[in-house]
Amino acid sequence: MIQVEGLTKYYGNFKAIDSLSFYIDAGEVVGFLGPNGAGKTTTMRILTGFMPPNEGTATIAGYDVLDQPLEARQRVGYLPESVPLYKEMTVWQYVDYVAKLYNMRNPIRANRVDEVLDQVGMIDRADSLISSLSKGMRQRVGLAQALVHEPDVLVLDEPTIGLDPGQVREFRELIQQVGKEHTVLLSTHILSEVEQVCDRVLIIHNGQIVAEDRPDALSARLQGSHRFKVKVGNAKPEAIAEVIGGLPGVINVTSTDDGVEVLSEEEQDTRPAVAAAIVGKKWDLLELRPLDMSLEEIFLELTTNDRQTYEEEG
Amino acid sequence: MQFFKVIGRSLRSIGIVFSHEFNLFFTSPIVYLIGSVWLFLAGGFFALSLSAINTGQYEPDMLGMFSPMVFLMIFMAPALTMRLVAEEYRNGTNELLYTAPVRDWEVIFAKWLAVWAVFSVFMLISFVYPLILFSRGNPDPGLIITGYLGLWLMAGATLALGVFASSLTQYQLVAFFVTMGTLLVLWLAQQLTYIITSPKITPVLAEISLVSHYQNLVSRAIIDPIDVGYFVGIITVFLFLATQMLSTRRWSS
Numbered sequence: 052m053i054q055v056e057g058l059t060k061y062y063g064n065f066k067a068i069d070s071l072s073f074y075i076d077a078g079e080v081v082g083f084l085g086p087n088g089a090g091k092t093t094t095m096r097i098l099t100g101f102m103p104p105n106e107g108t109a110t111i112a113g114y115d116v117l118d119q120p121l122e123a124r125q126r127v128g129y130l131p132e133s134v135p136l137y138k139e140m141t142v143w144q145y146v147d148y149v150a151k152l153y154n155m156r157n158p159i160r161a162n163r164v165d166e167v168l169d170q171v172g173m174i175d176r177a178d179s180l181i182s183s184l185s186k187g188m189r190q191r192v193g194l195a196q197a198l199v200h201e202p203d204v205l206v207l208d209e210p211t212i213g214l215d216p217g218q219v220r221e222f223r224e225l226i227q228q229v230g231k232e233h234t235v236l237l238s239t240h241i242l243s244e245v246e247q248v249c250d251r252v253l254i255i256h257n258g259q260i261v262a263e264d265r266p267d268a269l270s271a272r273l274q275g276s277h278r279f280k281v282k283v284g285n286a287k288p289e290a291i292a293e294v295i296g297g298l299p300g301v302i303n304v305t306s307t308d309d310g311v312e313v314l315s316e317e318e319q320d321t322r323p324a325v326a327a328a329i330v331g332k333k334w335d336l337l338e339l340r341p342l343d344m345s346l347e348e349i350f351l352e353l354t355t356n357d358r359q360t361y362e363e364e365g
Numbered sequence: 366m367q368f369f370k371v372i373g374r375s376l377r378s379i380g381i382v383f384s385h386e387f388n389l390f391f392t393s394p395i396v397y398l399i400g401s402v403w404l405f406l407a408g409g410f411f412a413l414s415l416s417a418i419n420t421g422q423y424e425p426d427m428l429g430m431f432s433p434m435v436f437l438m439i440f441m442a443p444a445l446t447m448r449l450v451a452e453e454y455r456n457g458t459n460e461l462l463y464t465a466p467v468r469d470w471e472v473i474f475a476k477w478l479a480v481w482a483v484f485s486v487f488m489l490i491s492f493v494y495p496l497i498l499f500s501r502g503n504p505d506p507g508l509i510i511t512g513y514l515g516l517w518l519m520a521g522a523t524l525a526l527g528v529f530a531s532s533l534t535q536y537q538l539v540a541f542f543v544t545m546g547t548l549l550v551l552w553l554a555q556q557l558t559y560i561i562t563s564p565k566i567t568p569v570l571a572e573i574s575l576v577s578h579y580q581n582l583v584s585r586a587i588i589d590p591i592d593v594g595y596f597v598g599i600i601t602v603f604l605f606l607a608t609q610m611l612s613t614r615r616w617s618s
């Protein structure tokens with residue numbers, strides 16, 4: 052449904068994305084995960100026909116975004132990072148205007164506007180001026196605008212940013228529901244968001260895709276068992292390190308102020324063995340907690356891991 | 366067949382953006398303010414023509430109203446157009462509009478058409494002035510028709526310049542001053558023709574000047590294709606440049 056090959060984009064001399072290639076199947080919900088400045092928005096702007104790439108091609112449903120821009124754009128619904136709203140219009144007028152731009156005709160159009168406003172839970176505010184809406188409501192109207200012409204592909208750029216936790220949850224549920232019927236590409240820098248709503252995740256860093264995986268596999272790889280913290284009541288960190296360090300599957304143990312941090316091999320859950328060893332020593336196990344990685348750590352980890360495998364293979 | 370389909374689609378896109386832009390004008394009080402001031406000033410100039418009738422010195426005409434209109438346009442064109450494109454960039458709605466299946470030239474053309482239509486509404490209201498004239502005297506209808514045609518075309522040209530200036534920036538004020546400055550220079554170029562009497566420069570200044578082509582239409586009761594062509598040319602050039610600007614800004618946005 053989305054095919055991207057060798058996409059490169061410069062801002063002046065700065066290379067924002069660097070020969071990016073990926074493929075997204077019809078019906079997939081794919082997360083674009085990356086830190087600030089990774090190139091997520093740039094890629095999405097190329098896919099939606101907002102800006103042309105310097106090199107490479109992107110096709111949407113078989114239409115090249117450069118050669119057949121109108122056909123490609125007709126098939127994309129886009130919610131940009133900052134929701135593009137005309138504040139002087141009412142919610143209904145606005146969504147209707149976008150539907151017109153996407154070549155929808157009455158009477159289908161009017162019904163569809165009602166339907167999509169109902170879907171995003173804004174139908175009772177249909178006649179409110181957009182300037183009177185809260186941030187969360189504006190985000191919903193933005194989603195309605197992207198959905199109204201029933202696009203094949205939905206591109207959502209950080210759709211939950213700036214929402215309060217309750218709204219984030221509701222909005223993710225909305226995206227999940229939408230994802231059942233559409234191909235969705237959404238960008239985020241929140242790992243848990245990807246886990247919740249995506250079938251697959253593309254990790255982008257410095258304009259390049261550094262990893263691609265199912266979100267559950269990714270998070271198992273990144274947090275879960277493989278890096279965790281151990282806190283023990285009555286033993287010195289050095290003593291603990293000595294005991295745990297020898298266990299099979301443990302790569303490294305580092306002392307911290309109040310315990311140790313254990314790094315183990317990816318496939319192996321060493322937590323039961325570590326717990327057993329500590330209890331066997333009659334120490335008090337106070338805490339055994341998987342460590343969440345920050346996004347930066349994840350990228351560091353992924354990029355260095357990739358280099359290792361590359362060196363091993365090479 | 367394919368040709369008519371493409372034309373039909375463009376007309377539809379233009380119609381959609383046009384009616385959106387046209388309606389948007391009337392959501393803001395500014396357009397009512399500009400319209401009132403313009404009609405008030407036009408009425409003031411017109412009153413001078415009336416007093417000429419009363420003294421019985423001249424044939425009644427509307428030159429008194431038309432002549433200063435080009436000067437008023439120096440301020441009115443930037444005020445009406447500054448918002449048109451700049452604000453889309455400012456609000457981020459350009460990301461909506463330029464990812465929709467409409468072409469850049471359709472957007473620009475529709476925006477210009479909308480602001481020209483707003484001006485046309487003002488102009489229609491000002492038709493009461495010639496009606497008064499006809500009820501009071503026996504003016505030359507040809508002169509009034511070419512006068513209004515000249516005013517309409519001159520407005521179209523200055524508004525096209527304004528649309529272009531608005532496509533350069535996200536700051537309305539910058540757009541305002543670019544349009545006003547350019548029009549002021551063009552206006553001054555005309556004033557120079559009174560000062561510079563060189564046989565080489567004067568005709569050139571007159572030929573490029575908005576004012577002389579406008580004066581030709583307004584004061585002679587003749588529709589010279591050169592004058593009409595001049596304004597149509599200006600409109601085309603600036604709308605083309607504005608479209609190019611949109612495409613250029615896509616590269617670096």
Ligand SMILES: Nc1ncnc2c1ncn2[C@@H]1O[C@H](COP(=O)(O)OP(=O)(O)OP(=O)(O)O)[C@@H](O)[C@H]1O
Pocket residue numbers: 062065067085086087088089090091092093094132240617618
């Ligand atoms: N208009 C621009 N001019 C110059 N550089 C730009 C422009 N837009 C983006 N960049 C640069 O390109 C890089 C990628 O930006 P992009 O907006 O695609 O990142 P992102 O992944 O969307 O980040 P974020 O999570 O902050 O939204 C950044 O280093 C940014 O500074």
Ligand SMILES: [Mg+2]
Pocket residue numbers: 091092093132208
């Ligand atoms: Mg971004």
